[in-house]
Amino acid sequence: MLSRLKTALGALLRKTLVERELDEELRYHIERQTEQNIRSGMNPEEARREALKAFGGVGQAKERSRDARGVRWLEELWQDLRFGARMLLKRPGVTFVAALATALGICANTTIFSVVHSMIMRPFNFANQERLIAVWEGNTGDVNARGPVAPGNFADWREHNGACERLVAIEQRYFDLSDGDQPERFNGYRVTEGFFDMLGVKAAYGRAFLPEDSEPGHGRVVAISHKFWLRRFAGDPKVVGKALTLNGENFTVIGIMGPDFNYPYRGGEMWAPLVFDAKAGHDRERHFLRVIGLLKPGVGIKQARADLGEIARHAERQFPETNTGRGVYVYSLKEDAVRGTAVAAPILIGASIFVLLISCANVANLLLARAATRRQEIAVRLALGASRRRIIRQLLTESVLLGTAGGALGLLLSVWAMGTLSHGIPEDFAQFIPGYERFGMSWTVFTFTLLTSLSAGALFGLAPAWHAARTDFNDALKGDGKGGSNTGAGRRLRGALVVAEVALSLTLLIGAGLLVRSLAETLRADLGVRPENVLALQVALPPDGYREESQRIDFFTRLLRDIEAMPDVADAGAVNIVPFSMMGANTVGVQIVGQPTFPKGRGPIVHHRVATPGYFKAIGTALRKGRLFTDQDDARAAPVVLINEAVARRFFAGRDPVGERLKFGDGKRDTAEIIGVVTDVKNEDLEEQADPTVYAPFAQQPWRQMNLIIHARQDPASLASAVRGSVRALDRGVPVSYVKTLRRMIDERLSPKRMMTLVIGVFAAAALLLAAVGIYAVISYVVAQRTREFGIRLALGAQSGAVLKLVIGQGLKLTLIGVALGLAGAFMLTRAMSFFLFGVTATDPLTFISVSLLQAAVALLACYLPARRATKVDPLIALKAE
């Protein structure tokens, strides 16, 4: 009694399960009956009709009533899911391959989406970020100028504009921190009032700035970055309120910023209020500010552009000396922040979608082949009265389930890939990439992955499901389980999928090939320096001392003498700005004596470097003509300069520049004689032509802040502490910072390019593999279908070579169509990559040809393996198999 009750209760609870099991049981019965009827000589249609008649029409009624109960879709979904899962588990091999292919596609998309999401779509998370803008200066007529702003112009904008609620100026600033020991130098900013408020950023500990912090005479305060706080103060919250000696003055730490606050992405560690005195506030000559603003609600960028442009035109009339030709450029803050990374986005997204499409085509092919073996099952369901829609839904549920499984696997792969990627970019470089610190898995990324997996499942399931449901069940029940999708439509569909796979894969491969060649060119290119065993250290004389130029010259001369005396040092020198260091640039206008003059402010601009005589040998920049600086080119001697080849080309085409004279645009110095030409050093991107550069001797233009360049006999890193010691021995108050080898700086500059090449390369490799598997699967299927035919051919005396040719020919045809389409696609699409290419054109014939050959070779191999099987068919077995 009790067990009966339990069974009844269980049945009640598992009603759907019981019902579905009953269905299956009955269906099995009808199938067996049909088979028996056929064996006893009925034709299949009659056999099925009789089987159903014997059953009393129950099944048909049942299927019909199930469709009629529309509200029970959830129950049906559950049935479909369970049934789908069972069907998938029944062929674990096929399922695993399909899930793995999906996972590759999903992994590519998830990873790229998380990159794009964190670094391009939402690089930062500020309050009101849709209203934030960046404002730059530039020559009117430039398309996308982003020049720094002069304080006087900033003051105009702030006072007169009607579009912005707020405008804030930011000045990059070095802070020398001294707390008893040798000072250390940190990058930071001074910001005008309202900076943190405008961004809606609060301090993690302590507070952000208040308006009174910017009042003159108020005590000096500083907010520090989370990273600096952890490193320097081991994360002690009691640091708030502590005094710091920065640049020789006392500052109070008032706040510690949150870990994700790094605006404006220039590796800053501290923020202090910026207040202009009356004179500095009206300066329109020195351009060094970065300006950001908050638009009034309802005001658009265009309006702000017009509004600020009007002010600039007014200033042009009012201050023709300084402002003629100066315009205002307004961008959304987001656009401004991501301009360096956004160019890569379409390529990465495109490539990842290609991988996904290839994997979908692959899985669709697998499912098509499998659908053929399931024709009878489907035919029976149709015979039992299931509607085609119901069948399609069942098959789609199955493929979406497969997509989800692949997606889960892809998500795991992608967590791993993200970890690899985030370690692929050195931290010193990453801090320049907005949003980098927030890169990784998030709910948004997860949602994206889920949606992609579901759509992928639907996408690769659609064709097979539709195809299967079109099955004519009379044929299917009659047939031997292998006719069906070998009909014209099925074969064409599978062929088209393979062609698409090959085409997409080839396009990706060509893109990757171009990037690899470009990276190789970059690595091979002559940088104009010798990166091995060179160490750079920044030494900055404190602002309150060394007022006399002779003191500075004396300090660095003695320091370099000490360093050169070290046994491990081969050569040593100093320069104001190290190539590839991302320290920025110092530019100056020049005028060649004897050449036509330009109006003020419109003359040619060149990069300006100040170097000691030993610098060129230490960094490995060779002399082309004339002579290098010597110790005799000092303050008392006549002014001299060295130029690089870019300057020689630009101003002295074909003539010998040595002995010519030039004048610096600021007009404060005497004309200088050009004494020699040195080789070009590549610009910061390592790609473009070198910037025209003029070098002046340190002894004639003694900067306070110089970078020691030390060429060591072996690993230079070990020299750092000895050099620090030498600096300390000369003056305890001089900070040493930015200690880094030249090789490391170059690697940092190369890292985005390497990453891009790596990512696209991995995508292309995955695509090639998937396409090969796709071809293999299709040819294998064809061979299996035609086993009997091949057996007969061989039995009748066909040479195995002929059979081989027959099969490979079929694969080759598909491959060649795919290659042709892929070449056309690549020809159109790789142009978009020109920006990333160096030393190779977007339609490089060598890459196009060699990659096509690779693709074709892999495809041929994928055909050959199953084709060989076709030649090994034993005619007897093949015939018996029927």
Add this chain to the structure above:
Amino acid sequence: MARKKKTDMLQGMLDLLILRSLRGGPLNGWDVMQRIQVVSGDVFRVIPGSLYPALHRLEASGLVKAEWGASDNNRRAKFYKMTAAGKKQLDAEWETWKRFSGAVELILRDA
């Protein structure tokens, strides 16, 4: 009306025949039907409409146990297996049947 009577009369016997056919080992519904039909020399034709309700009734009363498994042609099918209770029931019913049929036989022959 007549049909219902017939079903009622046959129900006990159908249960007995099913249990008997399961004595040799687990079978699925189709096989049970075939066996009864073949062994009886086509005298008994069990229709699915009564076979499956009977099987499920037997399952519900714990005389048989059902399990999903693979049929000889590797399709998924539900197999029925006689339980210990089923075995006892079969023996008991068989005894009853023997007595009953023996009695009927006697009457038909001698009466």
